[in-house]
Amino acid sequence: MIVASSKPFPEIKQMLSGFKKVCVLGCGSCVTMCHTGGEKQVTELAAQLRLSAKLEGRQLEVKEDSTLRQCEWEFIDDIKEVIKDCDAVLSIACGVGVQYMAEKFPRIRIFPGVNTTFMGGPVEQGIFWERCAGCGNCILGTTGGLCPVSRCAKSLMNGPCGGSQNGKCEVSQETPCVWHQIYDQLDTQQLLATMERIVPPKDWTTGMENHPRKMVIEHLVMKKQ
Amino acid sequence: MTKTNTCATPDKKTNEEAPCILACPIRQDARDYVQLIARGRFQEAFRLVRERNPLPSACGRICTHPCETKCRRNSTEAPIAIAWLKRFLGDNFSEETRKIIKEKYPERIAVIGTGPAGLAAANDLALLGYSCTIFESNPTPGGMLRMGVPTYRLPRTAIDNDVEYIKKLGVEIKYNTTFGVDITFDSLKKDGFAAVFIGVGLPESRTLNVEGVNLDGVLKGISFLNEVNATGSARIGRNVLVIGGGAVAMDCARTALRLKPDKVSVACLESRKEMPTTDFEIEETVHEGVVLYNSVGPKRILGKNGRVSGLETLRVKYVFDEQKRFSPAFYEGSESVIEADTIILAIGQASNLSFLKGQEGIQVTRGGTIIVNPDTFSTSVHGIYAGGDVVLGRGTMTESMAQGKKTAIAIHNTLRNTALKDEKWAEKPAVPDIVPSRLSLIKKESKQEMPTMPLDERLKTFDEVELGFPLNIAVKEAQRCMNCGAGALVDDNLCVGCLTCVRICPFEVPKIKKGDTTAYIDGDCQSCGLCIVECPAKAISFKTPLEDRGKDALEAVFQEKFVQGVKPFIINFYCQYSAYREEKEGAADDLLFFHFRRIGVLGLGKVDPSLYLRAFELGAHGVLITACKDDTCHFCTEKEWVERRAQYTTQLLNGLGMDTRRFQTHFVSSQNGKEILEIAFRMVEELRNRV
Structure with missing residues (x-):
C-alpha cells in the first residue's frame, strides 16, 4: 500500500489560514489502512481545525467527507456537491489523490494534509516499513524476496557493505541490514552461491530517474469519441 | 463515504439475539435493562421492563428466570441475577403512565381473573386502545400470586403497585364477582363486551387417591396458603408433613414453619435433582429447618381417633418411565411411616370449570384445561379466548403473561382485521456459547449475593426474606453482563479489511474469515469499544442503541445555561465500572457540582479522542479523564489504551498550542470520595488563573 504520514498541524493551519470554509476529505483505501487519511482521521483533523479557530477567535466552518478512492474520477465526482461552496479542500489522500482533486476541481484550492512517504505495509500493528521503491525493474527473484533497492540505505546491488554490523545497518541501529537478511534467506534456500555472482550496475532509467512514467494496457483503452 | 455493493456473507450472523431474551416467554428485554442499570440509567431501565412486563415487581421476585439458566455468564462463573435486578427496579422506581394510547377503539373486552394472564391481557389491550374490565371473584387482585404465594416471598405491596399502574391505563377491576355465578357469558354479551378472555387459573388443589385422605388434619395446599395469606394463621398441629416436591x-x-410447629417436613416422589422447583427454593426451605424426604410415595394416611397420625410411604423405584412420562413405580415391601398430625397436600392444582355450564361449545381436555388455538388463544367458540394456567395446566407466571399478551394482539387483529405482530417473538438464532479459547480472557466477576433476613428473625414473621439489592450492589451485578448480541458490528460497506480490529481486540473476537475481505465480530464481543475507536474507516459501531460513547451526554452539558459563566469549567469523563463502589455515584461536593460535569462511560476505551477535542470546542476549559486502575479494569487491558490515547490527545492539543494542564488523565480506585476530590481541587486551582 501507499503509506503516508500526517503533516504537522501547524503546517496544515498555515496552509489553510485565511479560508473561512474548508472541507477535510479522506480517502478510503491505502491511507485509511495506514491510519492517516481515513474517516477517523477526517473527524480528528476537522475537530482540531475547529478548535484551533475557536482558540484564536477565527471564523472557520469545517466540512467532513471521504470517498472510496480519490485516485478515480468517478469516485471524486460525488464530492462536487460537498465542496462546491468551500474555499479550500484539505485532502488527506496520498499525492495521487490530491492531484486528481486538483485536476478535477481547478477552481478550488486543494491542499495536502499528509506527506506521502513510501510503498510498504504494517509489519506489525501500528508499525509501517518501506518495502518497494517502484524501480520499474524488479529483482526480488534473485534476492530471496527481499528488496535491496528500497531496504538498503545505499540501494546496493552487491551487498552487504562494510557498514553492516551484527545484522543492523550503520545508518540506524533500528534498521535491519537487508543484505544480511538476504544472505540468511538464501542460506535457508540453499542458494548461497547466488551471492558470489556479481550483479552489474542496475538500469535506473525504469525508475524515478525517468518520471513521469506511464503504463498502457492496450486492450482496455477506449477509443475517444 | 461512497458505498460499494458488498454484502454480508451469509454466515455472518448479525441478527443473533441474547439467549436471556429468547429464553423469556414474554421476551423481556433482559440484557438491555441490565445494561441500563449498569450505566446508572435506572428510570429508563424500569420503563423498558414495564413496556413488556405488566408485573415487574412480582416477576422480579417469583419468576423461575429461565433467562438466568440460559445466561452466557454461566460458562465463566455464574449467571447475572437478572430477576433480582428487575426486582431492584420495581422496588425503587415507578412512573406515572406515560405511554400515550394513540387510538381508542369502541369495543370493550371482558377479562376473567386478575392473575398474571388476565392482568397481562388487560394491560396490553388497554395499550392497544381497548376498554377492559377484569372480573375477579376475590376482593383483591393477583389471582394465585395473592392466594398461593406467601408474603415472605412476595409482599402484597409489590402486587398492588403493579396492579395500580395497570389501572391507570384505564383498566377497570370488578372484585367479588364470580364468573358463572355473578356474571355469565350471556350477561357479558348482553352488556356489550366484544370479546372475553378467560384467565381463571387453577384454583383447586389436587387430592390424593389413598386411604385416609378425608381424616381430620389433612389440608389442601392452596386453601392452606390462601388462609394464611389472608388471615396470617391457620389451624395446624405440632408435626406438619407436606406432600409434594414443587414450588407450592x-x-x-x-x-407452616412460620406458624411455629415443632417440626415441618416435606415428602415427595422425586429425588432431590428431579424436584420440579428451583434449587434456590429447595435450599432456602432446608436452610429454614424443613426436613426433606425424597423418593418416597404415599401409600396411605394413617389415623387415630379420626385424626391424622402419620403417612405410610413406599420407596420410589422411578418417577418417570422411559418415555419420560410421569409414571411412578415403588419397591414392594418398602413401607415405612413418617409421623405427622397435619398433612398438607401440595401435589398439583386443578381447574374449576363450573362456569362453562351452558357453554358446551368450548372444548376442554380430559385434564380439565381449556383447548385453544396455539397462535390466537381463541377457544372453539368465536370471541372467547383463554390463557394462563387454565390452558397450560401447570405453567409459570411468565408463561401465563405471555399467553395474555399474545391473546391481546390476537383479539386486536380479529376485531380490526389487521395482522399486527410483536416482532419480539420473531424467531432468531441465539448467540452461541462462548468460544472456549476466549474464556480465560474474560474477567471473572463473582455474582452478588442477595441480602436476606437472618434465620432466627425470618421465622417469627411473614415479612419478606430477601431484602433486595441496594443500588451499588445492583449496579455492580448489572456490570457483570456481557451485553451478548449487542456488541460491536462491522459495516461491510465501510470496512477496508485493515485488520486493526483483529489485531487489537483483547478478547480475540474479530476475524476475517477465509474468502472474506471484511472483518466479522461475533456474539462473544464484550463491548469494550476499543476497535470502534481505532477503526480508521469508522466501519464499526455498537449494535445497541444504549451506547453512544459519551457523545449525547457531552452535547447535553452545553445546553445548560449555567455552565456558560463558570470558570474554570471542566468535563470529567469517568469509567462507570469504578463508580458506584460506594453507596452513591459521584462525590457529593459543591466544588464538583460547580466546576465539573461528569460523563460516565462503561469503559473509557470506547471514547474517541476527538470527543475530548469536541469538549474544548464546545467551551470546556479543561478535560479530566478518571479511569480505573489496572487491577480493577473490567476489560483487563484498558489502562494501557487510556494512557496511549491520553498521550495522543496531548500531542493533538500541543499542535494547537494549548496548555496541556487543561487535559489531564488520572487512574483512580473509585470515582467517589477523597481521591477524586483532591484531583478535582488541584485541577481547578491549576486552571483558575489560566482561562
Whole structure:
C-alpha cells in the first residue's frame, strides 16, 4: 500500500489560514489502512481545525467527507456537491489523490494534509516499513524476496557493505541490514552461491530517474469519441 | 463515504439475539435493562421492563428466570441475577403512565381473573386502545400470586403497585364477582363486551387417591396458603408433613414453619435433582429447618381417633418411565411411616370449570384445561379466548403473561382485521456459547449475593426474606453482563479489511474469515469499544442503541445555561465500572457540582479522542479523564489504551498550542470520595488563573 504520514498541524493551519470554509476529505483505501487519511482521521483533523479557530477567535466552518478512492474520477465526482461552496479542500489522500482533486476541481484550492512517504505495509500493528521503491525493474527473484533497492540505505546491488554490523545497518541501529537478511534467506534456500555472482550496475532509467512514467494496457483503452 | 455493493456473507450472523431474551416467554428485554442499570440509567431501565412486563415487581421476585439458566455468564462463573435486578427496579422506581394510547377503539373486552394472564391481557389491550374490565371473584387482585404465594416471598405491596399502574391505563377491576355465578357469558354479551378472555387459573388443589385422605388434619395446599395469606394463621398441629416436591410444596412448608410447629417436613416422589422447583427454593426451605424426604410415595394416611397420625410411604423405584412420562413405580415391601398430625397436600392444582355450564361449545381436555388455538388463544367458540394456567395446566407466571399478551394482539387483529405482530417473538438464532479459547480472557466477576433476613428473625414473621439489592450492589451485578448480541458490528460497506480490529481486540473476537475481505465480530464481543475507536474507516459501531460513547451526554452539558459563566469549567469523563463502589455515584461536593460535569462511560476505551477535542470546542476549559486502575479494569487491558490515547490527545492539543494542564488523565480506585476530590481541587486551582 501507499503509506503516508500526517503533516504537522501547524503546517496544515498555515496552509489553510485565511479560508473561512474548508472541507477535510479522506480517502478510503491505502491511507485509511495506514491510519492517516481515513474517516477517523477526517473527524480528528476537522475537530482540531475547529478548535484551533475557536482558540484564536477565527471564523472557520469545517466540512467532513471521504470517498472510496480519490485516485478515480468517478469516485471524486460525488464530492462536487460537498465542496462546491468551500474555499479550500484539505485532502488527506496520498499525492495521487490530491492531484486528481486538483485536476478535477481547478477552481478550488486543494491542499495536502499528509506527506506521502513510501510503498510498504504494517509489519506489525501500528508499525509501517518501506518495502518497494517502484524501480520499474524488479529483482526480488534473485534476492530471496527481499528488496535491496528500497531496504538498503545505499540501494546496493552487491551487498552487504562494510557498514553492516551484527545484522543492523550503520545508518540506524533500528534498521535491519537487508543484505544480511538476504544472505540468511538464501542460506535457508540453499542458494548461497547466488551471492558470489556479481550483479552489474542496475538500469535506473525504469525508475524515478525517468518520471513521469506511464503504463498502457492496450486492450482496455477506449477509443475517444 | 461512497458505498460499494458488498454484502454480508451469509454466515455472518448479525441478527443473533441474547439467549436471556429468547429464553423469556414474554421476551423481556433482559440484557438491555441490565445494561441500563449498569450505566446508572435506572428510570429508563424500569420503563423498558414495564413496556413488556405488566408485573415487574412480582416477576422480579417469583419468576423461575429461565433467562438466568440460559445466561452466557454461566460458562465463566455464574449467571447475572437478572430477576433480582428487575426486582431492584420495581422496588425503587415507578412512573406515572406515560405511554400515550394513540387510538381508542369502541369495543370493550371482558377479562376473567386478575392473575398474571388476565392482568397481562388487560394491560396490553388497554395499550392497544381497548376498554377492559377484569372480573375477579376475590376482593383483591393477583389471582394465585395473592392466594398461593406467601408474603415472605412476595409482599402484597409489590402486587398492588403493579396492579395500580395497570389501572391507570384505564383498566377497570370488578372484585367479588364470580364468573358463572355473578356474571355469565350471556350477561357479558348482553352488556356489550366484544370479546372475553378467560384467565381463571387453577384454583383447586389436587387430592390424593389413598386411604385416609378425608381424616381430620389433612389440608389442601392452596386453601392452606390462601388462609394464611389472608388471615396470617391457620389451624395446624405440632408435626406438619407436606406432600409434594414443587414450588407450592416449598411454600406450604415454609409457611407452616412460620406458624411455629415443632417440626415441618416435606415428602415427595422425586429425588432431590428431579424436584420440579428451583434449587434456590429447595435450599432456602432446608436452610429454614424443613426436613426433606425424597423418593418416597404415599401409600396411605394413617389415623387415630379420626385424626391424622402419620403417612405410610413406599420407596420410589422411578418417577418417570422411559418415555419420560410421569409414571411412578415403588419397591414392594418398602413401607415405612413418617409421623405427622397435619398433612398438607401440595401435589398439583386443578381447574374449576363450573362456569362453562351452558357453554358446551368450548372444548376442554380430559385434564380439565381449556383447548385453544396455539397462535390466537381463541377457544372453539368465536370471541372467547383463554390463557394462563387454565390452558397450560401447570405453567409459570411468565408463561401465563405471555399467553395474555399474545391473546391481546390476537383479539386486536380479529376485531380490526389487521395482522399486527410483536416482532419480539420473531424467531432468531441465539448467540452461541462462548468460544472456549476466549474464556480465560474474560474477567471473572463473582455474582452478588442477595441480602436476606437472618434465620432466627425470618421465622417469627411473614415479612419478606430477601431484602433486595441496594443500588451499588445492583449496579455492580448489572456490570457483570456481557451485553451478548449487542456488541460491536462491522459495516461491510465501510470496512477496508485493515485488520486493526483483529489485531487489537483483547478478547480475540474479530476475524476475517477465509474468502472474506471484511472483518466479522461475533456474539462473544464484550463491548469494550476499543476497535470502534481505532477503526480508521469508522466501519464499526455498537449494535445497541444504549451506547453512544459519551457523545449525547457531552452535547447535553452545553445546553445548560449555567455552565456558560463558570470558570474554570471542566468535563470529567469517568469509567462507570469504578463508580458506584460506594453507596452513591459521584462525590457529593459543591466544588464538583460547580466546576465539573461528569460523563460516565462503561469503559473509557470506547471514547474517541476527538470527543475530548469536541469538549474544548464546545467551551470546556479543561478535560479530566478518571479511569480505573489496572487491577480493577473490567476489560483487563484498558489502562494501557487510556494512557496511549491520553498521550495522543496531548500531542493533538500541543499542535494547537494549548496548555496541556487543561487535559489531564488520572487512574483512580473509585470515582467517589477523597481521591477524586483532591484531583478535582488541584485541577481547578491549576486552571483558575489560566482561562
